Amino acid sequence: MNTPERSLLGKPTAYIDHYQPELLYPISRSAKRSELGLHSSALPFMGADIWNAYELSWLNPKGKPQIAMVRLVVPVDSPNIIESKSMKLYFNSFSQTTFDNSNEVLACIKKDMVKALMSPLNAPAQPIDSPAGQPPAGPLTALALGIELIEPERFMKERIVEFEGLDLDRLDIECVHYQPRAQLLQAHPGQSPVTQTLRSNLLKSNCLVTGQPDWGSVQIHYTGNEIDQEGLLAYLVSFRDHHEFHEQCVERIFMDIWTRCHPSRLSVYARYTRRGGLDINPFRTSHAERLPPQARLARQ
Secondary structure (H helix, E strand, C coil), X not given: CCCHHHCCCCCCCCCCCCCCHHHCCEEECHHHHHHCCCCHHHCCCEEEEEEEEEEEEEECCCCCEEEEEEEEEEECCXXXXXXXXXXXXXXXXXXXXECCXXXXXXXXXXXXXXXXXXXXXXXXXXXXXXXXXXXXXXECCHHHHCCEEECHHHHHHCCEECCCCEEHHHCCCCCCCCCCCHHHCCECCCCCCEEEEEEEEEEEEECCCCCCEEEEEEEEEEEECCECHHHHHHHHHCCCCCECCHHHHHHHHHHHHHHHHCCCEEEEEEEXXXXXXXXXXXXXXXXXXXXXXXXXXXCC
């Protein structure tokens, strides 16, 4: 069984520079979701994990290096995630491998990602913008994954933005909790429902295995009783000494707000700074909607 502790995280590693798909190390989502009382057959959210890989290179038939970035959109109902160091090692293995063209590279990545994300389970995938309550159409495919190569002629079109919304970091609060504390969350009952977008740059957690810091920004959009903003900021700060992968932290944030504040609609979107040439940006939403625009934040 693939567990985080058995991965290559935190271990000396030889970098392989010839294509080797076996480097990808999938980890089941189910164990961490079970801690939140979640079952894959009845998730209360939709969404995806958006990966950006900035260090992909290969050789053309003349031996000349080619470069591209990779954007990978993994639906939340894929049974597995991929451990990030193994993703870095996998992309590095392309570096001294010859491909006829970028389409051949893309085809390899699609094939390998589908295999890693789907094994050993065979769960269906639901498109991010499919109508709520509609059953999935079939098994996960490369199309559902949304994999694309961003080649050099498109680099200038990549944007840098900041999250929209009311800045929680303006609040001068006292912070004393550095492990997730859902009790800090509360909504103000007895008022007319509001629709708000809130943001913070103070999200920080630690790698589940190595303890290395993961720095991120988070945007929360909801409709319902107004959420106490000081409590919400203190709650986000409380992840500071917590050890989980990015995807798991965002699902924990979503579920804590969902169960403590009872909004009628909720989305949580986090963008983490890159490590090892990769950034991971989980998005979870209670309702069918398209993915947010893909643009890097300044810290990424």
